[in-house]
Amino acid sequence: MRRKTRRETIDPAEVYGGRSVLITGGLGFIGSSLAHRLVELGAVVDLVDAMVPNCGGNPFNIDRIRDRVGVHIADIDDREMTETMVRGRDFIFDLVGHVSHIDSLTDPQLDLRINCRCPLVLLEACRKHNPSAAVLFAGTRGQYGRTVKLPVTESHPLRPIDVNGVNKLASEMHHLLYHRLYGLRVCSLRLTNTFGPRHIMKHSRQGFLNWFIRLAMDDETLPVYGEGSQLRDFNYVDDVVEAMLLALAGEETSGRAFNLGGGRAVSLLDSARAVVAACGSGRIQHVPYPPEKQAIEVGDYWADHGLFTSVTGWQPVVPFEEGLRRTVAFYRDHREHYWGPGHDPAV
Amino acid sequence: MRRKTRRETIDPAEVYGGRSVLITGGLGFIGSSLAHRLVELGAVVDLVDAMVPNCGGNPFNIDRIRDRVGVHIADIDDREMTETMVRGRDFIFDLVGHVSHIDSLTDPQLDLRINCRCPLVLLEACRKHNPSAAVLFAGTRGQYGRTVKLPVTESHPLRPIDVNGVNKLASEMHHLLYHRLYGLRVCSLRLTNTFGPRHIMKHSRQGFLNWFIRLAMDDETLPVYGEGSQLRDFNYVDDVVEAMLLALAGEETSGRAFNLGGGRAVSLLDSARAVVAACGSGRIQHVPYPPEKQAIEVGDYWADHGLFTSVTGWQPVVPFEEGLRRTVAFYRDHREHYWGPGHDPAV
Numbered sequence: 001m002r003r004k005t006r007r008e009t010i011d012p013a014e015v016y017g018g019r020s021v022l023i024t025g026g027l028g029f030i031g032s033s034l035a036h037r038l039v040e041l042g043a044v045v046d047l048v049d050a051m052v053p054n055c056g057g058n059p060f061n062i063d064r065i066r067d068r069v070g071v072h073i074a075d076i077d078d079r080e081m082t083e084t085m086v087r088g089r090d091f092i093f094d095l096v097g098h099v100s101h102i103d104s105l106t107d108p109q110l111d112l113r114i115n116c117r118c119p120l121v122l123l124e125a126c127r128k129h130n131p132s133a134a135v136l137f138a139g140t141r142g143q144y145g146r147t148v149k150l151p152v153t154e155s156h157p158l159r160p161i162d163v164n165g166v167n168k169l170a171s172e173m174h175h176l177l178y179h180r181l182y183g184l185r186v187c188s189l190r191l192t193n194t195f196g197p198r199h200i201m202k203h204s205r206q207g208f209l210n211w212f213i214r215l216a217m218d219d220e221t222l223p224v225y226g227e228g229s230q231l232r233d234f235n236y237v238d239d240v241v242e243a244m245l246l247a248l249a250g251e252e253t254s255g256r257a258f259n260l261g262g263g264r265a266v267s268l269l270d271s272a273r274a275v276v277a278a279c280g281s282g283r284i285q286h287v288p289y290p291p292e293k294q295a296i297e298v299g300d301y302w303a304d305h306g307l308f309t310s311v312t313g314w315q316p317v318v319p320f321e322e323g324l325r326r327t328v329a330f331y332r333d334h335r336e337h338y339w340g341p342g343h344d345p346a347v
Numbered sequence: 348m349r350r351k352t353r354r355e356t357i358d359p360a361e362v363y364g365g366r367s368v369l370i371t372g373g374l375g376f377i378g379s380s381l382a383h384r385l386v387e388l389g390a391v392v393d394l395v396d397a398m399v400p401n402c403g404g405n406p407f408n409i410d411r412i413r414d415r416v417g418v419h420i421a422d423i424d425d426r427e428m429t430e431t432m433v434r435g436r437d438f439i440f441d442l443v444g445h446v447s448h449i450d451s452l453t454d455p456q457l458d459l460r461i462n463c464r465c466p467l468v469l470l471e472a473c474r475k476h477n478p479s480a481a482v483l484f485a486g487t488r489g490q491y492g493r494t495v496k497l498p499v500t501e502s503h504p505l506r507p508i509d510v511n512g513v514n515k516l517a518s519e520m521h522h523l524l525y526h527r528l529y530g531l532r533v534c535s536l537r538l539t540n541t542f543g544p545r546h547i548m549k550h551s552r553q554g555f556l557n558w559f560i561r562l563a564m565d566d567e568t569l570p571v572y573g574e575g576s577q578l579r580d581f582n583y584v585d586d587v588v589e590a591m592l593l594a595l596a597g598e599e600t601s602g603r604a605f606n607l608g609g610g611r612a613v614s615l616l617d618s619a620r621a622v623v624a625a626c627g628s629g630r631i632q633h634v635p636y637p638p639e640k641q642a643i644e645v646g647d648y649w650a651d652h653g654l655f656t657s658v659t660g661w662q663p664v665v666p667f668e669e670g671l672r673r674t675v676a677f678y679r680d681h682r683e684h685y686w687g688p689g690h691d692p693a694v
Contacts, residue, residue: 108467116459116463162524169517199501
């Protein structure tokens with residue numbers, strides 16, 4: 001007899017239906033995708049987003065659910081506002097941040113504020129005003145730095161090689177401390193390259209894959225650094241959303257950090273080829289590695305998500321190529337809200 | 348033939364004489380002690396201190412050298428001021444911070460600002476306006492968290508168990524990144540329990556030893572938690588000052604982190620006994636561990652400083668008991684500037 005996995009025994013509608021949920025960074029890529037799913041599950045959803053330029057917040061991301069969520073344009077750094085916002089919530093998905101590795105070097109203070117200070121304001125607010133809330137922290141593969149062993153498990157050394165990775169690591173440590181010291185229910189998921197609809201498309205600094213999709217859709221040239229043999233691990237956003245729901249559904253994830261992953265490693269070159277195939281346009285050109293990117297290149301990355309699977313039953317279910325297909329279809333329908341003529345450059 | 352150590356071959360007066368030195372936290376315990384030594388060596392010394400209450404800044408700390416140093420009451424968080432201050436410096440000792448473990452839990456935002464944000468402002472200022480300066484970062488044993496192997500070497504796991512330790516670890520990582528990415532000359536020394544003259548004496552939250560000295564000098568009772576068998580590693584401040592001078596004297600320390608240590612472990616109970624003996628007054632009482640301190644107790648700590656010794660020749664030369672004797676003598680002469688009647692409580 002097959003062992004029942006968590007996914008089969010936990011019904012997200014039962015966990016989240018009618019419950020109060022706060023999503024920070026709620027107008028961003030993952031936050032807004034999560035919001036759609038939670039609305040579908042019958043949760044009472046509030047979104048807060050500071051709409052920091054170039055971070056991914058986009059009003060169109062919640063176009064379909066605008067009448068069914070509360071929207072608050074505000075900064076988590078505003079302590080009083082945040083204290084008010086956390087009160088009475090059952091679940092808090094803290095998806096502020098996730099700015100780019102390159103940006104974290106050009107403006108390290110902003111990265112520290114968004115990725116370290118804001119989450120600490122939220123944790124303090126929870127400790128003081130809602131210690132029973134469950135809080136999800138979005139970690140990153142960047143916390144590991146250069147990989148020394150593949151696939152990467154949670155016990156891999158944590159030696160980030162850019163400011164963003166350092167700040168994310170510190171923030172995850174703050175979260176786990178708040179669990180240990182104050183009993184807050186927190187869980188960290190260390191995300192790998194997440195892609196899909198609602199991603200920012202106006203610049204390339206939040207991951208190359210969505211940028212490649214834009215270039216290919218515009219029938220332009222996809223620049224592949226070097227031979228493109230570096231391995232990456234991709235997660236389609238819907239799989240990440242399901243992981244986040246499972247992460248806060250039970251107690252056994254509390255005070256722990258888990259890897260997410262797509263279950264397979266894809267080379268940069270192969271990912272570019274798959275994008276061109278999915279779009280039916282665009283072409284690939286090999287170019288030399290830009291020195292500023294070489295310095296923060298982590299080498300191959302491939303996550304072992306076995307620990308999270310063993311605890312929650314989660315599995316990525318959308319194959320890479322299928323995720324690409326859905327992503328391209330979304331942007332074909334809604335391109336004007338993300339780039340090109342008609343796109344509001346302020347978004 | 349005995350191998351020559353670094354300390355024998357490097358003359359600090361030759362390295363620092365006539366050179367421009369900036370000390371942040373310059374009116375504090377270690378900063379002001381370092382300032383005295385640098386003035387003696389003929390350096391041109393500027394001190395900057397925000398005089399954040401309860402952090403240790405005390406004008407009397409530089410009473411003897413007031414006419415031979417520049418003093419700037421300012422906050423490193425003020426980016427423009429900091430950019431101005433770093434220009435033209437040969438050496439920068441960044442001794443802002445070092446607030447208490449307990450305080451870091453009651454005001455984690457302040458700890459993050461002082462221990463993480465301010466040093467990052469300084470690093471950015473150096474990168475942009477003085478990339479050839481040598482920068483010292485004061486790390487802490489708190490970066491290791493609960494010790495799993497004694498004595499602790501630099502390869503011990505870094506798993507801090509309080510907010511202060513997390514923030515210090517993140518800041519050290521920022522420093523080492525700035526070396527790797529931009530070639531800044533940075534060195535981190537992970538300090539253990541440093542004690543001596545000029546330490547803040549008005550509260551017990553920056554280490555228990557100086558507090559014990561105050562209590563014993565006032566013929567009061569020294570509370571020893573539990574049996575007092577926990578091991579600690581003490582460094583007299585003059586030894587720490589010499590270590591800092593050596594840390595920036597050469598290139599081979601650049602981009603690296605080193606432990607300091609006193610070379611021997613002393614139990615809390617034995618340290619209390621030594622304080623009572625040095626003062627000729629006071630008494631010891633065993634008391635239960637306060638729960639808020641138990642939660643952030645790291646267990647025994649004893650540093651292996653062999654790596655730093657092998658690179659620089661540094662050795663602690665002031666025995667624990669001799670350090671206590673000098674410390675007590677200092678406070679006997681200057682008590683009114685640190686506590687009790689006549690002490691300005693604003694300091």
